[in-house]
Amino acid sequence: MAQRVKLSTIAEALGLSTATVSLALRDSPLVADVTRDRIKDAARELGYIYNRRAASLRTSRSGIVGVCVHDVMNPFYGEILKSIESELDRHRQTFILCNHHDDLSKQRSFIDTLLQLGADGLILSPALGTPAADIRLAEENDLPVILIARTIEGAGVRGFRGDDAYGMGLAVDHLVELGHRSIAMIGGTRATSTGREREAGYLDGLKRAGIEFRPHWRIEGPRERLSGFESAGAFLAIDTPPTAIVCFSDLVALGLMYGLSRGGVRPGVDVAIVGYDDIEEAAIATPPLTTVSNGQSEVGERAASALLERLQGTEAAEHTTLIEPSLKVRLSCGAKSSG
Amino acid sequence: MAQRVKLSTIAEALGLSTATVSLALRDSPLVADVTRDRIKDAARELGYIYNRRAASLRTSRSGIVGVCVHDVMNPFYGEILKSIESELDRHRQTFILCNHHDDLSKQRSFIDTLLQLGADGLILSPALGTPAADIRLAEENDLPVILIARTIEGAGVRGFRGDDAYGMGLAVDHLVELGHRSIAMIGGTRATSTGREREAGYLDGLKRAGIEFRPHWRIEGPRERLSGFESAGAFLAIDTPPTAIVCFSDLVALGLMYGLSRGGVRPGVDVAIVGYDDIEEAAIATPPLTTVSNGQSEVGERAASALLERLQGTEAAEHTTLIEPSLKVRLSCGAKSSG
DNA sequence: CTGAAAGCGCTTACAG
DNA sequence: CTGAAAGCGCTTACAG
Structure with missing residues (x-):
């Protein structure tokens, strides 16, 4: 492929500075409408691809949220993941999924990866035996954590699960x-x-x-x-x-x-x-x-909202919210009692 | 939290240059053993977290592979994802999962995200109606693609699926x-x-x-x-x-x-x-x-290997490999024929 | 409304 | 075996 197109490629093509191009692409009101349109057109024509690594290195916001559960294939997580996905989608956060299969070291290495990528947050259904210290490590390194489905004594973070x-x-x-x-x-x-x-x-x-x-x-x-x-x-x-x-x-x-x-x-x-x-x-x-x-979809939705709020700057809280379950009566319990 | 620990923090603490610290942490033979050990100890003590964004900005290798399928919850993908996961794990690639739910625009925005993150590759079970151009766009921007389960006419990339x-x-x-x-x-x-x-x-x-x-x-x-x-x-x-x-x-x-x-x-x-x-x-x-x-696990394993080989520098190929299926006879076909 | 310059935290030639 | 310096591609004060 040809030389990669970057901000400066566009800037040079139009005789502008990279600062203006950068602002225009993010719809800053500081840039004149005409200029903005010219810039956006040029970006499209040149096949410009935004380099998120470079941006996030500068802003220390990555737009990535990690979601880690025991096993994404388990339909128990189906509704939860679906509502997390749609909630995060709406806020233009990329969500990256991971299975820990109840293996602490897999979970740790995923958390590590998130830290290395400068992820913005983590929604976690913690692996068996997760120590509170693992959660605190993440929090101390600016990775806010929200727990779902399972909770952990002394983790000091927000959690959502059914009662x-x-x-x-x-x-x-x-x-x-x-x-x-x-x-x-x-x-x-x-x-x-x-x-x-x-x-x-x-x-x-x-x-x-x-x-x-x-x-x-x-x-x-x-x-x-x-x-x-x-x-x-x-x-x-x-x-x-x-x-x-x-x-x-x-x-x-x-x-x-x-x-x-x-x-x-x-x-x-x-x-x-x-x-x-x-x-x-x-x-x-x-x-x-x-x-x-x-109430899984409520769990997912509220966990995602709670995380998004923290990204907005709200203080961390540490209580667990219990969602109230309800009974669905069908035929499998129709057995006659015999004793 | 305190000031974030970076390479230069370690370098200053030990009176070394960041170059040496960088090399040592990646086990370069250029660094003396004693120095390397001192550096690694210091990194651990200081709670150093490697900043992958910065590194990948420099090296243009991210260590990220995207995997995108119709729905990760579908057990059909179970075996495939499991073998992809273990293959990529072994090569220290982070794999990020995504559902496209057969929605072309979701698939496109995922590919876009991968490009923005500078992902190293994509393993894709393409959404209904995916045009070959979508695959070529990725390839042209240095994102190698391997297809699984479904193939696309004229995409010009390697694919693996059952016959x-x-x-x-x-x-x-x-x-x-x-x-x-x-x-x-x-x-x-x-x-x-x-x-x-x-x-x-x-x-x-x-x-x-x-x-x-x-x-x-x-x-x-x-x-x-x-x-x-x-x-x-x-x-x-x-x-x-x-x-x-x-x-x-x-x-x-x-x-x-x-x-x-x-x-x-x-x-x-x-x-x-x-x-x-x-x-x-x-x-x-x-x-x-x-x-x-x-033969799903073979599909997953071979797709992952093929991608890893391309990351190693092997040329792209474009044929589809068919895995031979086999019949498992159980009781559900035990019906008497009646006509 | 637009530009010049610094800096995010790494890695990589190049010197020594 | 180690260090000084440039540069990856953005964004963000700061000037004008």
């Missing part, structure tokens, strides 16, 4: 109303705030109903479709299997339903199942999945 | 062997090379078997789970419904199976179904889905 304990309570209450007295919980781990909260909501729900928790009702671990599928075996191996199951997530529930079907047990008929998240697939599954809607 | 026509042929052949003589195809559009190729494979398959194609066997459009679900209605409305269905993708097939179940038709019993892509869920679905494995 997981309350939401899981809704699920349990509903099953109790249907007459169930033996309710399992499958999936999730205490290593995340989400896992702890949802488990707490489950245990509280049982307590409210005066049901005594049995340790073998709790199958920990599964957080995705495949492990949900595999957990069907463990569930069916329980001596007297519970009549109902609350799952850590819809993905776990959907995998579990596949697993139970294969084991000859009919979800929604032989056993009641409730998921969590209300992903798109829940409504069309066989049977349609009763679940807890988590 | 879609051949793969769909495998699916049809298998159904014919099972005795089916009326086979529908659901999903996909002629606006993408993938859609055209898979449809061509379907039609050729019918021809090979001496089956005359009926227009009402072809339900165009669906490319995702939800629209696959909805297409069940259209299928069941056919006067004498075909005994077998090949789907544009696993997602379409899985949605369709949900839809058929709800309509009281048992997939794999009342009607044979074959998907395409062999995503993880296919193996655990109810019933397990017969499908065509597309």
Whole structure:
């Protein structure tokens, strides 16, 4: 290719200074309308490409926001990412995505990259075991952080997530109303705030109903479709299997339903199942999945807005906002209670 | 925060020049070992953060590779993205993801951003209707492009994708062997090379078997789970419904199976179904889905390698490499042929 | 309304 | 083995 076109190329072609060209391209009112139009036309004709590195070196604003989650492929993040994307788009921020797969070192190297690129901010669903110090390091280096989905003790930053304990309570209450007295919980781990909260909501729900928790009702671990599928075996191996199951997530529930079907047990008929998240697939599954809607799009939108406000100069705050979840009743919990 | 630490901060602290510090941090053999160690220690202690914008302004290498696909949430891209990610990781390239949602202007603005950031390359699954000129614009501005999954006439760049026509042929052949003589195809559009190729494979398959194609066997459009679900209605409305269905993708097939179940038709019993892509869920679905494995991880890996080679200085080539697909027989095609 | 000049934080020949 | 200086392509006071 020919010599790259830069501000000075345009300036020379028109007999102007680079200062004027720079101002004109950014629609500064300091430049006369006629001049501005001439400059913009020339820029277009010459195929000028704005060099953001050079600009951001000067202004220390990059227009980049990092978004880092466990796994972008997980539909749980679908709504969240979608609303973050549209919010950032509107403010002409480029958003760069990253999976950390719950690997702390991947997360760290992504944060490092953002710092090196002079990114303007980070929206993070922190990896398992993220120490508060990691968040502070970013903040101390002028990278504002907003947490989503999971929160971290002592991180001192703003966070947005669903009220997981309350939401899981809704699920349990509903099953109790249907007459169930033996309710399992499958999936999730205490290593995340989400896992702890949802488990707490489950245990509280049982307590409210005066049901005594049995340790073998709790199958920990599964957080995705495949492990949900595999957990069907463990569930069916329980001596007297519970009549109902609350799952850590819809993905776990959907995998579990596949697993139970294969084991000859009919979800929604032989056993009641409730998921969590209300992903798109829940409504069309066989049977349609009763679940807890988590307000994900609100989480995404508010996280993005909070970040944009901080970029505008608002002070950092450090509380976590809980979005109120709601129950979506469908057919998967239609099992007759049998005990 | 305090004044930002830069090369010169370290240089001053140690009584050295920035040149030496710069070389030392990049492990140049020009710097004495002792000096290098002192420098690295100081950098760590001072909390030095490398400024990539400044460096890349000078070197015109950014270490950034863009990856842009229709929708990162689509599990079809799962394997592809995973192998691209690990390949780029190993070469210390930061990869930034973007969805274009088949919106040309979104794709263009992403390419623009990459150009502005001085990105080193782009791996692209082009949006519907992407003109060859868009690809050439990138190439002319020193942004090498590699295409995946979909190809574009006359783009003049390297591409990698599964052999879609051949793969769909495998699916049809298998159904014919099972005795089916009326086979529908659901999903996909002629606006993408993938859609055209898979449809061509379907039609050729019918021809090979001496089956005359009926227009009402072809339900165009669906490319995702939800629209696959909805297409069940259209299928069941056919006067004498075909005994077998090949789907544009696993997602379409899985949605369709949900839809058929709800309509009281048992997939794999009342009607044979074959998907395409062999995503993880296919193996655990109810019933397990017969499908065509597309070699996605090979696509991702080879696309990333091809790009890395070009960054190394290899000349651009322009042929498309077809990865050979293979059939995975499971239970969803176990329907008895009835005509 | 427009221009000349400094500077953002690196890297890279070139000297020594 | 180390240093002084130029330059990557912008933006931003400051002058005029």
